[in-house]
Amino acid sequence: MSDFDTIIVGGGAAGCVLANRLSADPGRRVALVEMGEDRNARRPIVAMPLGMVAFMMKELAFLGGGRFMNWFESEPEPGLQGRRIALPRGKGMGGSTTVNGMIYIRGQREDYDHWRALGNVGWGFDDLLPYFRKLETFDLLARPEQGTPMTLGGRPLRAQIDPAYHGTNGPVSIAQLRTVNPMCEVFLKAASEAGYRYNADFNGPEQAGFGYYTFTQKDGERQSAEAAYLDPVRNRPNLAVLPQRRVTRLMTEGRRVTGIALEGPDGPATLRAREVILAAGSFVSPQLLMLSGIGEASHLQRHGITPVHDLPGVGQNLQDHIDVTMEFKARSRVPYGISWGALPANIGHVGNWLLRKRGLFASTTGEGGAFVSTVPGEERPDIQLFFCTSVGNAQNAGSLFGHGFLFHVCQLRPGSIGRVELKSADAREQPSILYNFFRGESRMTPLVEGMKIVRDLVSQPAFAPHLDHEVTPGPDAESDGALEAYVRQACGTLYHPVGTCRMGVDEIAVVDPASLRVHGMDGLRVVDASVMPTILSANTMAATYCIAEKAADLIRADD
Numbered sequence: 001m002s003d004f005d006t007i008i009v010g011g012g013a014a015g016c017v018l019a020n021r022l023s024a025d026p027g028r029r030v031a032l033v034e035m036g037e038d039r040n041a042r043r044p045i046v047a048m049p050l051g052m053v054a055f056m057m058k059e060l061a062f063l064g065g066g067r068f069m070n071w072f073e074s075e076p077e078p079g080l081q082g083r084r085i086a087l088p089r090g091k092g093m094g095g096s097t098t099v100n101g102m103i104y105i106r107g108q109r110e111d112y113d114h115w116r117a118l119g120n121v122g123w124g125f126d127d128l129l130p131y132f133r134k135l136e137t138f139d140l141l142a143r144p145e146q147g148t149p150m151t152l153g154g155r156p157l158r159a160q161i162d163p164a165y166h167g168t169n170g171p172v173s174i175a176q177l178r179t180v181n182p183m184c185e186v187f188l189k190a191a192s193e194a195g196y197r198y199n200a201d202f203n204g205p206e207q208a209g210f211g212y213y214t215f216t217q218k219d220g221e222r223q224s225a226e227a228a229y230l231d232p233v234r235n236r237p238n239l240a241v242l243p244q245r246r247v248t249r250l251m252t253e254g255r256r257v258t259g260i261a262l263e264g265p266d267g268p269a270t271l272r273a274r275e276v277i278l279a280a281g282s283f284v285s286p287q288l289l290m291l292s293g294i295g296e297a298s299h300l301q302r303h304g305i306t307p308v309h310d311l312p313g314v315g316q317n318l319q320d321h322i323d324v325t326m327e328f329k330a331r332s333r334v335p336y337g338i339s340w341g342a343l344p345a346n347i348g349h350v351g352n353w354l355l356r357k358r359g360l361f362a363s364t365t366g367e368g369g370a371f372v373s374t375v376p377g378e379e380r381p382d383i384q385l386f387f388c389t390s391v392g393n394a395q396n397a398g399s400l401f402g403h404g405f406l407f408h409v410c411q412l413r414p415g416s417i418g419r420v421e422l423k424s425a426d427a428r429e430q431p432s433i434l435y436n437f438f439r440g441e442s443r444m445t446p447l448v449e450g451m452k453i454v455r456d457l458v459s460q461p462a463f464a465p466h467l468d469h470e471v472t473p474g475p476d477a478e479s480d481g482a483l484e485a486y487v488r489q490a491c492g493t494l495y496h497p498v499g500t501c502r503m504g505v506d507e508i509a510v511v512d513p514a515s516l517r518v519h520g521m522d523g524l525r526v527v528d529a530s531v532m533p534t535i536l537s538a539n540t541m542a543a544t545y546c547i548a549e550k551a552a553d554l555i556r557a558d559d
Contacts, residue, residue, distance in 0.1 A: 004029045004240070006555075007260055007273040009247050009288065010280035011036070012095020013541060014528040016225035017135075017548035018277060020171070020232070022555060023239040031240040031271060032230070033262065036092030037067065038243035041227035046098055048353065049215070049222050050361045053392055055099040056088060068092050068099050072283055072430055079416075079438030080488050087433065088495060089281060093243060094224035096281075096495070097541060101364045102215040102222060103386075104174050106132060106203045107536035107543060110380060118533050119505040120513035122550075131549040132203075132542070133167035138214075139175040142168035148178055152188070152211055153198045160200035171228040172545060173218035177367055179358045180212070181389035183335050183405055183466065184368040190460035191370065202371065207537070208381050210370040216541070220357030225545070248427040250276060250292035250524065252308050257292075257524040275523045277555075279548070282497035282530040286315040286420050287431045289501070289510075294521065303425045309520050313508035315431075317499040318418035319535040321384075322411040322437055324447055324491045326454050327391050327471040330403040334466055336360050336390035337403035365390045366408075371537075374449035381537065383450040384410040391471075404471070409450035410494055412537040416442035420500050437491070447491070448483045496540040501530040509533075515558065516551050527551040 006022055008015045011034030019032040045051040045064055054065030072087040090096035109125040116124035137143070140158045150157040157176070166174075188198070191210040199209025216223050234241055245264035250257050251272070259272035278285040289295055293308030295315060300307050333341050352359030365388045371381035386408035418435035438444055451473070458467055469475070473486035501510040501518075511518055511526050518524045529544045536543055 003259070003271045004031045004273040006275050006277060007031045007033060007271055008277045008279055009033050009260065010095065010278065010284070010528065011093040011226070011230070011243070012090065012279065012281060012528070013097050013225040013544045014548035014551075015279035016094065016229040017545060018279060018527060018552055018555075019239060019241075020229040021549070021552035023233060023236050025556070025559075026236075026238055029238050029240075031242055031273070033242045033245050033247060033260070033271075034093050035246050036070075036090075036243065038093045038241060040068065040092045040094050040098050041222075041224050041231060046094075046224065047221040048361050049102060049217065049220075049364050051222075052099055052101060052364055055090075065099070072433060075432055075434045077435060077437055079436065079442070080491070083489075085435070085492050087283075087493065087497070089283065093230060093241070094226035097216065097224040098222075098226065100495070100541060101366050101539075102217060103213045103366065103369075103539050104203070104216050104542050105213070105538035106546075107538035108207050108380065111534070111536045111538075115533050120503055120533060123503070123513060128546055128550065129165070131546045133165075134170055135172050135545050135549050136167035136170040137173050138166035138168060139173060141166055148176070148180075150176055150180070150212065152200050153192075157200050157212070162201065162204050165201070165204050171232070172216055173223050173228070174214050175217045176212060176214060177217075178220045178362050179352070179360075180367055181334070181336060181363070181365070183389040184212070184387065186334075186462045186466060187368045187387040187457070189462040190457045193460040193462055194456055196370070196372070199371075202369070202538075203542075207371045208373070208379060211368065213367065213369050215364075217362075220353075220362040246427065247280075247288060248291065250288065250294075252292060255309055255520060256522040273523075275525065278501075278524070278526045279528045281528055282318065282500045283420055283431060283433060285526055285528055285530045286500040287422065288427075289314045289518070289526075290422050291425065291427055294518065299421060303422050305422075305425050311510060311518070311520060313502065313510045315420040315500050316417075316508060317502045317533075318420055318433070318435060318497060319414070319416070319499045319532075320418075320435060320497045321494040321535065322414045322416070322444075322447065322491055323494045324409050324451070324487050326407045326409065326451060326473065328405050328407075328458060329468040329471055330405060330466050331468040332466045333403050335403045335405045336363075336365055336392075338401045339403060363389070365392065371412075372450070372453060374446045374453070382412050382446050383453075384408075384412055384538070385450070385454065386410070404468075405466075407454045408494070409447055409454060411444075411446045411450070413535065414442050416440065435493070438488070444484055444487050447487050448480055451483055494539070496529075496535070498529045498532040498535050498540060501526040502533045503531045504533055515554050525551070525555070
């Protein structure tokens with residue numbers, strides 16, 4: 001007899017959804033296995049939204065955020081003059097939802113309809129909208145009294161939300177920030193002055209426009225996947241939560257997966273199951289497949305691994321968003337920052353957080369944003385802007401000091417196709433990751449045009465009382481060539497890797513869109529962002545929740 005009916009490998013967004021939904025059947029024995037620590041949601045550094053700076057900035061590791069991080073790194077990227085890119089992922093129950101910026105964006109209808117057009121029947125926008133609604137409690141509709149009344153374009157924000165696109169009784173709380181820095185209002189006023197339109201709901205009928213982001217927050221605190229999905233059900237007798245265990249390979253008998261091998265507090269062990277679900281993300285899920293003999297046979301043999309199933313698409317099709325930042329020094333102290341003049345305000349923020357869960361510590365500072373097209377005559381956005389009401393960012397701990405503001409310019413559909421491969425047959429060694437940015441079909445024109453849009457925004461009258469000067473890329477970077485050079489030097493990703501176990505029906509697809517079972521294998525599925533055939537035009541957390549919700553229904557239908 002197997003130890004479990006279902007073993008879920010990975011306690012991130014998808015894994016927590018599956019643990020909740022599948023263990024709802026008292027007759028199904030479920031194990032959730034995670035490499036990192038458990039019971040993270042109530043830790044103060046996790047619950048505090050601003051705590052994410054301690055996760056992302058290695059210079060702030062002394063605050064304890066490093067325990068929740070797993071730092072990957074790309075190979076030297078030929079299109080970036082051999083530069084390596086830092087690739088942080090969340091570690092611990094909740095996965096990257098424990099450490100991310102919490103911005104909740106679904107993507108464009110065209111993204112999902114393209115998935116369906118590629119042969120993934122049942123994965124179009126209209127197919128998935130019921131799952132998005134199922135997972136949400138959209139605060140502006142469900143609990144309007146909880147937030148601060150907000151307006152956009154002179155109208156109440158709540159009055160501009162179409163309830164047909166949102167749920168009001170799901171496990172994930174989708175909320176506006178409880179405190180918005182006045183600089184966000186400056187940003188939105190400048191957008192209007194530059195001729196752009198507002199959008200009160202990036203997850204509504206259309207995505208284009210400028211507005212406020214929504215976040216996975218509840219009552220001013222971060223709501224991770226662990227808090228939303230796992231904590232309410234972790235005491236179910238048929239659910240085993242197994243943290244601090246590294247899965248080293250899948251156990252197989254022929255082409256049937258029978259369980260997992262792992263290393264834990266008590267040493268090496270094995271667990272048997274009728275079915276294993278990989279939910280370890282776009283780097284680790286393909287790595288575990290390859291370590292277990294599932295992947296391109298010649299690649300496996302080079303590392304001394306006997307092929308179980310020659311599946312060449314494993315680890316291929318890696319995609320991510322390319323992002324570049326523009327930093328501006330402020331002449332006012334309205335943006336958040338550390339300075340002697342701002343000391344009284346910052347002390348007030350501490351009290352505001354402790355007593356009311358409002359103020360700076362309830363914000364990640366990435367408060368406003370936009371989706372814009374850089375192609376004349378094309379309405380579909382190809383860039384995303386993030387307006388940050390401070391200059392603190394994951395690459396520069398020193399930028400917490402002083403006052404300024406920051407723009408992220410993100411290329412939504414870069415066109416680069418990368419891969420994840422093994423470096424060795426050792427599960428402890430991180431895989432080889434290569435993005436191939438600005439090679440093949442990948443171009444940086446949208447990023448260059450996006451930076452020009454940012455410069456146009458900050459030149460508007462609304463910014464005049466606050467803008468001192470542009471720090472990066474700097475006033476000397478005027479020509480397209482100079483901006484392109486800055487992109488190669490400074491760009492990174494937005495930490496949204498997808499696609500390495502993509503669903504599809506062609507010869508290099510890894511999972512079946514009808515079931516998310518691995519092609520050619522029994523007792524094995526993949527359910528996480530790695531199954532996305534193409535990257536979304538948005539942050540990927542919302543879609544990962546949605547994929548897992550749909551997967552749970554597919555799995556139950558197979559029973």
